[in-house]
Amino acid sequence: MSAELFREMTQSILDGDDEVSVELAKKALSAGIDSLTIITDGYMPGVKEVGDAFACGDAFLPELVMAGEAMKAAVAVLEPTMKASGQARKILGKVVLATVEGDIHEIGKSLVGTMLTSSGFEVYDLGVDVPTADLLAKVEEVDADILGLSALLTTTMIKQKEVIDEIAKRGLKVMVMVGGAPVTEEWVQRIEADGYSEDAVGAVEIAKKLVGAK
Ligand code: B1M
Numbered sequence: 001m002s003a004e005l006f007r008e009m010t011q012s013i014l015d016g017d018d019e020v021s022v023e024l025a026k027k028a029l030s031a032g033i034d035s036l037t038i039i040t041d042g043y044m045p046g047v048k049e050v051g052d053a054f055a056c057g058d059a060f061l062p063e064l065v066m067a068g069e070a071m072k073a074a075v076a077v078l079e080p081t082m083k084a085s086g087q088a089r090k091i092l093g094k095v096v097l098a099t100v101e102g103d104i105h106e107i108g109k110s111l112v113g114t115m116l117t118s119s120g121f122e123v124y125d126l127g128v129d130v131p132t133a134d135l136l137a138k139v140e141e142v143d144a145d146i147l148g149l150s151a152l153l154t155t156t157m158i159k160q161k162e163v164i165d166e167i168a169k170r171g172l173k174v175m176v177m178v179g180g181a182p183v184t185e186e187w188v189q190r191i192e193a194d195g196y197s198e199d200a201v202g203a204v205e206i207a208k209k210l211v212g213a214k
Contacts, residue, residue, distance in 0.1 A: 006042040013046025016066025018073040025077040035078040092120040093145035093211035096138045098130035100159035105152035115200040132163050151180040161191040175210040
C-alpha cells in the first residue's frame with residue numbers, strides 16, 4: 001500500500017498539484033506512516049525528477065515553482081507531527097538558521113529547522129535570502145551555539161564562506177554548520193565550516209556533536 005501511495009506522492013510533485021500532495025500527506029499520516037519516510041520516499045523523488053528535468057531543459061521555471069509549492073504544502077501538513085514527536089527535554093543548544101543571501105530555497109532549510117527543534121534545539125529560523133550582517137546580529141543577540149547556513153545554488157554557496165570569514169574577523173564564538181544540495185565535503189573543508197550534513201536527519205547528529213565539542 002505504501003509503495004503505491006509513495007508513487008502517487010511523487011506524481012503529485014511532478015504534476016505540481018498541491019491539493020493532491022496535501023491529501024496524500026494526510027492519508028499517509030492516518031495510515032501511521034512516519035513523516036520523514038513520507039518526505040524522503042514519497043515527495044523527494046518527485047522534486048529530484050523535476051530538478052533534473054529543469055537542469056537539462058525538459059522542464060521550465062513554472063514547473064519548478066509548482067513542484068516547490070506542492071512540496072511545501074505537503075511538508076506543512078507533516079511538520080506538526082514531526083515537532084510533536086520531539087519530547088520536552090533540556091535545551092541542547094541554540095541554533096540560528098537561514099538560507100544565505102541571494103537564495104530563496106526554503107524547503108530543505110525549514111526541514112532541518114523542524115528536525116532540530118523536535119530534537120531539543122532552540123531554533124531561530126531567519127528565513128531565506130538573509131544578509132550576513134543580519135545573521136551575525138542574531139547570533140550575537142541570542143548567543144547562539146551554532147549557525148546553520150543552507151545554500152541551494154552554486155552561485156550562493158560562496159556566501160557560506162563569506163559568513164565564516166566574517167565570523168573569524170569579528171572573533172565570534174559560534175560553530176558553523178552548512179548544507180544544501182550543491183554542498184560537498186570538499187567545499188566544507190575549503191571554507192573551514194565546523195559541520196556538514198547532506199540531509200536533515202544527519203544535521204541533527206552533527207549539531208549534537210558540535211554542541212558537545214563547544
Ligand atoms: Co531551484 N534550483 N531555482 N527553485 N530548485 C535547484 C536547486 C536546481 C538544482 C535545479 C536544477 O537546475 N537541477 C538549480 C540549482 C543549480 C545550481 O546552482 N547548481 C536551481 C535553480 C537554477 C533555480 C533558479 C536560478 C531558477 C531560475 O530562476 N532560473 C531559481 C533561483 C532563485 C533564488 O534562490 N535566487 C530557483 C527557484 C526555485 C523555486 C523558487 C521555483 C523553488 C523553491 C521554492 C521554495 O523553496 N519555496 C525551486 C525548487 C523547488 C528547486 C528544486 C527542484 C527542489 C529544491 C527542494 O526544495 N528540494 C531544486 C532541484 C533539486 O534540489 N534537485 C532546485 C527538497 C528539499 C527537502 O531538499 O533543499 O536539498 P534540499 O534540502 C535537503 C538537503 O540539501 C539538506 O537537508 C535537506 C533535507 O534533507 N540541507 C541541509 C539543506 N539545507 C541544509 C542545511 C544544513 C544541513 C543540511 O545545515 C545548516
